[in-house]
Amino acid sequence: MFHCKTSKRPGLFGEGQATAESRGFRHFFLVIPLLFYWFTSAPTIGLGDTALLVESMQDMTINSQVNTHNITVISGWLFSFLPFGNMAFRGTLVSIFFGSLTVCGFYLLLFRMRGSRLVAATSSSILMVSHSLWWHSALVECYAVNGLFTVLSLACLVKLQADSRFPLSMTLCPPQSPPPGTSLSSRFTPSPSSRLTRDLLMLFFISGLAIFNHVQLGFIWCGGMVYLSLQIWEFSPKERNDGGRSLVLKSVAAFLIGFSPYLITFLRDVQVSGNFGKVVGDALGGSFKGLMFKGSFWGGLQDVGFLIFNQFPTPFLAMIPLGIVLLLREWGASKATAALTTMFAVNTYFFTLYNTWDKFAFLLPSFIILCFCGTFAVSAWFEFLRRSQSRLQWALAVAVFLVCIAFPPYFYSRLSVWGSSPGYWYGRYNNLHTINTHNVSEYIANPNKRNYYDIEILANLLFEKLPRNATFIDDDSRTYYPLAYYQRFYHQRPDLNIQLVNSWGFDNWGATSNQFANMIREAYLTNRDLFLISLGNPFPSFISGIPDFWKYRFLRFSLDDKRWVYKLATIKEMEAGSPPPTVFPSVEGVAVGVRFESPDPIVKTHFSRTDGIMGQISFTANVDPFYLSFHWLGPAGQVIFSSIPFLVPPGNTSVWSFLEKPNERPPGTWSLQIFSGEAVLGEIAFTVESE
Numbered sequence: 001m002f003h004c005k006t007s008k009r010p011g012l013f014g015e016g017q018a019t020a021e022s023r024g025f026r027h028f029f030l031v032i033p034l035l036f037y038w039f040t041s042a043p044t045i046g047l048g049d050t051a052l053l054v055e056s057m058q059d060m061t062i063n064s065q066v067n068t069h070n071i072t073v074i075s076g077w078l079f080s081f082l083p084f085g086n087m088a089f090r091g092t093l094v095s096i097f098f099g100s101l102t103v104c105g106f107y108l109l110l111f112r113m114r115g116s117r118l119v120a121a122t123s124s125s126i127l128m129v130s131h132s133l134w135w136h137s138a139l140v141e142c143y144a145v146n147g148l149f150t151v152l153s154l155a156c157l158v159k160l161q162a163d164s165r166f167p168l169s170m171t172l173c174p175p176q177s178p179p180p181g182t183s184l185s186s187r188f189t190p191s192p193s194s195r196l197t198r199d200l201l202m203l204f205f206i207s208g209l210a211i212f213n214h215v216q217l218g219f220i221w222c223g224g225m226v227y228l229s230l231q232i233w234e235f236s237p238k239e240r241n242d243g244g245r246s247l248v249l250k251s252v253a254a255f256l257i258g259f260s261p262y263l264i265t266f267l268r269d270v271q272v273s274g275n276f277g278k279v280v281g282d283a284l285g286g287s288f289k290g291l292m293f294k295g296s297f298w299g300g301l302q303d304v305g306f307l308i309f310n311q312f313p314t315p316f317l318a319m320i321p322l323g324i325v326l327l328l329r330e331w332g333a334s335k336a337t338a339a340l341t342t343m344f345a346v347n348t349y350f351f352t353l354y355n356t357w358d359k360f361a362f363l364l365p366s367f368i369i370l371c372f373c374g375t376f377a378v379s380a381w382f383e384f385l386r387r388s389q390s391r392l393q394w395a396l397a398v399a400v401f402l403v404c405i406a407f408p409p410y411f412y413s414r415l416s417v418w419g420s421s422p423g424y425w426y427g428r429y430n431n432l433h434t435i436n437t438h439n440v441s442e443y444i445a446n447p448n449k450r451n452y453y454d455i456e457i458l459a460n461l462l463f464e465k466l467p468r469n470a471t472f473i474d475d476d477s478r479t480y481y482p483l484a485y486y487q488r489f490y491h492q493r494p495d496l497n498i499q500l501v502n503s504w505g506f507d508n509w510g511a512t513s514n515q516f517a518n519m520i521r522e523a524y525l526t527n528r529d530l531f532l533i534s535l536g537n538p539f540p541s542f543i544s545g546i547p548d549f550w551k552y553r554f555l556r557f558s559l560d561d562k563r564w565v566y567k568l569a570t571i572k573e574m575e576a577g578s579p580p581p582t583v584f585p586s587v588e589g590v591a592v593g594v595r596f597e598s599p600d601p602i603v604k605t606h607f608s609r610t611d612g613i614m615g616q617i618s619f620t621a622n623v624d625p626f627y628l629s630f631h632w633l634g635p636a637g638q639v640i641f642s643s644i645p646f647l648v649p650p651g652n653t654s655v656w657s658f659l660e661k662p663n664e665r666p667p668g669t670w671s672l673q674i675f676s677g678e679a680v681l682g683e684i685a686f687t688v689e690s691e
Contacts (some may be wrong), residue, residue, distance in 0.1 A: 123375040463493045
């Protein structure tokens with residue numbers, strides 16, 4: 001063999017040649033993500049989705065439905081054979097593994113681009129501690145796999161960008177006479193054209209394989225199609241007829257090879273189901289279509305803006321727009337730029353309008369792309385420091401980047417604390433919905449799950465305290481699946497009848513409102529023990545559909561000094577005078593106005609016909625749960641609108657409601673009456689003025 005002489009020229013990706021010294025095992029950073037995610041991972045089960053995913057891993061549930069993540073499931077099944085850890089932790093190891101690969105792949109990509117371990121390690125550390133990637137790498141989840149596919153697609157685009165920039169002379173070795181017996185194939189490195197084709201085909205292969213884990217990752221295919229279309233557009237008419245057709249066929253073949261596991265699974269599902277349309281519908285969203293494109297664009301955009309800040313709550317956030325400018329300056333209006341922009345835009349726009357609490361999971365690829373853009377600014381800063389040789393500037397840079405890496409863990413650990421009292425964070429992290437059972441705000445806000453035992457503690461308390469053969473009803477799956485997990489795999493309390501009600505509206509996702517009403521009625525009349533995890537959504541609306549709903553009483557059932565659920569009082573207990581009659585709190589006032597949901601409400605008594613109108617009742621903190629309903633009476637005394645009866649949990653001091661039907665407001669003197677069952681608790685008059 002023969003060797004080319006080393007020369008100072010762009011490296012593999014056109015951004016700097018790595019020295020021979022750097023080719024040794026000096027990338028100690030590669031072990032850091034694994035250790036970081038391992039030591040901050042959840043030791044046991046989390047909320048409902050984690051238990052559901054563990055069950056899928058144990059059963060090797062492979063199908064084409066949109067919410068089945070096959071690569072994650074197969075990996076979890078393999079990890080389940082490890083001889084250590086509980087079942088949930090072995091599932092978490094899948095996330096640790098793929099989250100670590102995502103960060104390590106990002107590091108290697110940046111190192112090959114820049115030839116600098118410092119740039120690569122700094123930028124990858126910032127990605128490692130970003131909220132969404134860390135969160136999904138520290139408990140049983142499927143989205144760390146999505147992160148890895150995003151990084152692989154970025155690597156393909158970077159190589160495509162490099163392949164399209166350098167002429168043939170820069171990639172061939174100087175002409176030499178090869179030793180006897182040397183094959184022609186070893187005389188030259190691949191040409192830019194052949195490398196470009198290879199890397200484009202790799203992008204299409206990755207885009208096909210990625211769908212086997214999540215249909216969402218079809219955005220990678222969108223980027224590949226944009227690149228392919230622009231590549232063919234650059235061909236001359238003659239090249240387009242021959243080379244263009246060949247490139248399209250090769251790209252389709254590469255995609256189908258990667259897509260084949262999903263395609264085989266899809267065809268099997270069609271054969272088993274016999275209903276092609278249903279299988280297609282389930283693959284493209286199923287019941288989740290009810291969440292697609294349902295959010296307002298402006299509200300969704302604000303939410304995305306907050307989530308981007310939440311990923312990078314440090315000076316790195318300001319480096320992202322600067323990095324975008326530097327990327328555009330370096331890549332120009334290239335095919336890779338267009339493909340990258342398409343991938344980001346498709347994923348971000350779709351999930352901007354997707355109404356779900358875990359939007360940050362689906363936006364993870366977008367966050368990784370933004371982090372990739374920000375690394376161009378990081379690289380430029382370090383290059384400036386290398387030229388300046390100023391110790392002061394180096395010290396400032398070190399301080400800034402330490403903040404970018406060290407501050408996010410502290411920030412995330414404080415969010416649920418800040419959200420516990422009125423203020424900016426209160427609306428997102430107030431924990432009111434689950435205050436009686438577990439800290440869901442801490443669960444969502446803090447990716448560090450090392451000490452998160454809330455669900456295990458709650459499950460153990462329920463198994464210990466609930467009477468034999470009791471029915472326990474969950475309202476949104478947060479405890480239904482974890483309790484079922486313990487029942488099935490650890491054989492705890494098989495006597496309990498654990499039920500789920502359909503608060504999401506998904507097909508086959510629990511009891512309907514009528515089925516729930518029947519469970520309440522039957523337990524009441526037959527004196528069976530029935531418990532609810534909360535009196536929040538959707539229970540009040542479900543209960544209000546039961547005739548004479550106010551006769552049903554739900555009593556606080558203590559689990560420990562800070563956790564409780566609610567028990568239905570049976571007819572036998574009511575007739576025996578146990579429990580005693582409901583003690584209503586003392587009403588302190590009734591008011592109408594606007595913005596009662598905010599820290600600065602406005603009380604007023606005169607409104608135009610188009611104004612928003614709210615009513616509020618204030619009272620001393622209630623001990624017993626009780627019902628409230630708001631009745632809005634027009635000038636003639638007729639009821640214009642009645643709210644759904646609201647079951648007020650213990651410890652509240654006020655309840656507010658909107659006046660619906662804004663187009664049916666005749667001018668004149670109105671009144672608001674607030675009822676509990678058949679008793680009037682308060683009344684107030686107000687005026688709707690004529691235009």
